[in-house]
Amino acid sequence: MAQWLLNRLFDAKDQPKPRFAFQGTVNWMRALSILVENGSFEDEKIKNHYKAVSRRKPNPEADTLVFENMMMAFHNQASLVRLTEDATHPYDVCRSAIISWYYGTYFTCSAMIAAASGSKQETHAHTAKVWQSDIVDQGLLMKPFSLSLSSLVEKVIEAEISTYLGSNKQDLNTYAGSDDEAWGAVVSYLKGTWDYEKWRVEERIKTSREFKALGVDSFRTKKARELRDEQLEKKGVNYLIQAFRYRGKANYRDSVFLSYGDDNSEKIKTFVQDLEKVSRAFQRMAACYLSRRVEKGAWSEFIADLQANSRLSLDPKYLEM
Known part of the structure; x- marks a missing residue:
């Protein structure tokens, strides 16, 4: 059957071709997933990367900002986990999964900034700029998240x-x-x-x-x-700027490629799983850094509090370091 909606979009605007938009979206996340699952993100390697990080002087206000942002990242991770469980209709959830992935990433970055300098940003663009100076330029990321x-x-x-x-x-x-x-x-x-x-x-x-x-x-x-x-x-x-572009492509600019046309159900199923794996690795990497920056013992208290009081079904143990 002729693709009526796509033809209208091509007539009305500069519409990306679905095949290339699909490749860019799915292939990037597949690549990231491979690189975080090849052994590079084993616990000892993460800990070794952050072994030289020193604890800062007590700063309760900045620490609270760390925990607030990581609670939000944790919530988005819980959403991703549930979305991966709907294997019968992965197309239905893939766009929502990208949004959960993005905000899990964004809030994690904000937590790392709070742990590094205690600063708080008002826009996504400013967050990406400060993340570059506070985190990326200081060598506080592991590959592939460190690419900039x-x-x-x-x-x-x-x-x-x-x-x-x-x-x-x-x-x-x-x-x-x-x-x-x-x-x-x-x-x-x-x-x-x-x-x-x-x-x-x-x-x-x-x-x-x-x-x-x-x-x-x-x-x-x-x-x-x-x-x-x-x-x-x-x-x-940097990685956060790439994530912001990624969210925009899925949510605004490339309107049809994730739910229309050719049937790529198996790749979409893997794609949603990849989003969860990449987000989990990114958050766990960040957790190691955060646990070494906040007041001694506070990270363990944060995890224990989530286990006792979070109404989410996800176990926060993946954030223990």
């Missing part, structure tokens, strides 16, 4: 992407089945997010008074490139 780009300037990111890839020729078009394919896919998604973020900055610059004063319509001239690159130097890409 220091700029949006093309010559800078080309060098950084090349360093990440080495001789790896894999990309996001492959549904990963090995560590090598998974690594190529996550670097490919990182580069794709750079391309998207660069486009966003360029579109914003084109509406600025400074750009209009140049009397041009592109960045081919030297002055236009200098104006653009000055802004691109101030931006970068």
Whole structure:
């Protein structure tokens, strides 16, 4: 049968082709899942990564912010666990699962920031910026969550992407089945997010008074490139920025690809499971850092309190470190 809705969308707007939107969404999470399940996130390896983290001076207010954010992350993880259990109709829950995954990630990042500097952000964009300086730049993440780009300037990111890839020729078009394919896919998604973020900055610059004063319509001239690159130097890409883009793709820009057209039920079932596995690994990694930053004994009290008073069905033991 002709795809009536999709044809209308193509006629009305710049609609991404469902096949490529589907590949980008499912293949990235498959790659992340492979990389967190290959032994790299065993307890001893996580603990070894954070063994040099020192406990900060008592800061009850910041600690409370840590626990509040991790309670929210825990709740979203509980939602993901339940969503993975509906194996009969995975399409029905996959978009909701992405939202739970994103907010589990976001609140975990906010908790890590609170543990690092005690700061609290009002927007998602500001949270990603502070997370870069407080967490990413301090080497407080494990691969693949540590991948980031220091700029949006093309010559800078080309060098950084090349360093990440080495001789790896894999990309996001492959549904990963090995560590090598998974690594190529996550670097490919990182580069794709750079391309998207660069486009966003360029579109914003084109509406600025400074750009209009140049009397041009592109960045081919030297002055236009200098104006653009000055802004691109101030931006970068990290895991939280990728997550924010990911949520937007699923929720807004690519409206039909997760529930319409070709039947990919088995991949969607695996996809929902991958979301839960990646979120769990990210939260457990963060929990190790958090437990070493909050007041001594407080993390154990937090876990015990969840076990006694949480009305969620998920056991918080996965957050014990």
